[in-house]
Amino acid sequence: MNAVDEKYMRLALALAKKGIGKVEPNPAVGCVIVKDGKIIAKGFHKEFGDPHAEINALKNSKQSPVGSTMYITLEPCCHFGKTPPCTNAIIKAGIKKVIAAAKDPTEKVSGKGFKILKKAGIEVITGICKNEAEILNAPFFHFARTKRPWVIIKWAQSADGFLARTDKKRWITNPKSRKDVHKLRKKIQAILIGINTVLADDPMLTARPDTNRQLLRIVLDSQLKIPADCKLFKTTKKTPVCIFTTTAKPKITQKGVEIVKVGKYKGRINLKAALAELGKRNIQQILVEGGEKVITSFLKQKLADEVIIYTSAEKLAKKGKIKSSQIMRNLYNRLKKNYKDKKRFGKDIRLTAFFK
């Protein structure tokens, strides 16, 4: 691999990263244009529905891009989506060579973008920093491959493994950690909880700062115990709710509430079937927020793709309730030694890892 190509591709990857939390469910893509050994333009996909990385780079170009080399972290698109095909713009701009990190796995592109460029006489090189590019957009690649959403399991625990507390101080983790969770919510299209969490906390789950795009709220409720007066149902005009159940469909006709019946797996909701249903609804990334039973089911059925654990420094002892399950504890102990990322928020620690 050429060290110079790798250097420019790493820069394109760093640019792409700036789009995380704003472009989803689109991939985050970065682009660098180089001419005569100098960078003449940079760009990235900034916001869902906005111009793609290549178009932004071409727009930012300080000089004519004719005869230049374009580094892109993903194969250029060749279809009309919310924006016109990037391949057209690249050909029109007179780019001589395209170096791409990864192939766009979506059916409408999937190698066709490269073919079109080659046919127009552009030299195409692929695979530079492919791994990094695929990890950066892991949910996007996972969804294209499996047609099921990328599942992020998240929980907060005290230093002694409690998931909730009995005293009035509602929270386990500090405000900085909680702010970080809000950042996480920007990437996802749906948030999933179990019926026990609805019954215990009556959450709203609408908070999604700085975006007016909808977040689907999913409840796993095999026996359909959800109370008609829950907060989730009060906000369905703006934010829809999807309930997975194993019992026969009832007559809930409220607008914005969808009831989906799926089969059973070891007496509980078949999560794989539920995920396939969400895939059909184009949900690319979900956040599983608990409680303990739901998280344990996802882990037991090996359906988690990413795990994020926030641990506070405080031991709750008698003030604690609901302990993390055995499989959660084992996972936490594994993560302490082998994590993808570790970050401190005051005294809280966040550990992140991918499964695989």
Ligand code: AOF
């Ligand atoms: C690119 N460059 O920067 C990105 C691409 O609806 P649209 O027009 O925004 O198209 C979205 C699709 O385009 C998305 O599913 C993925 O296949 C591709 N993303 N392609 O050439 C980019 N973000």
Ligand code: ZN
């Ligand atoms: Zn494009």
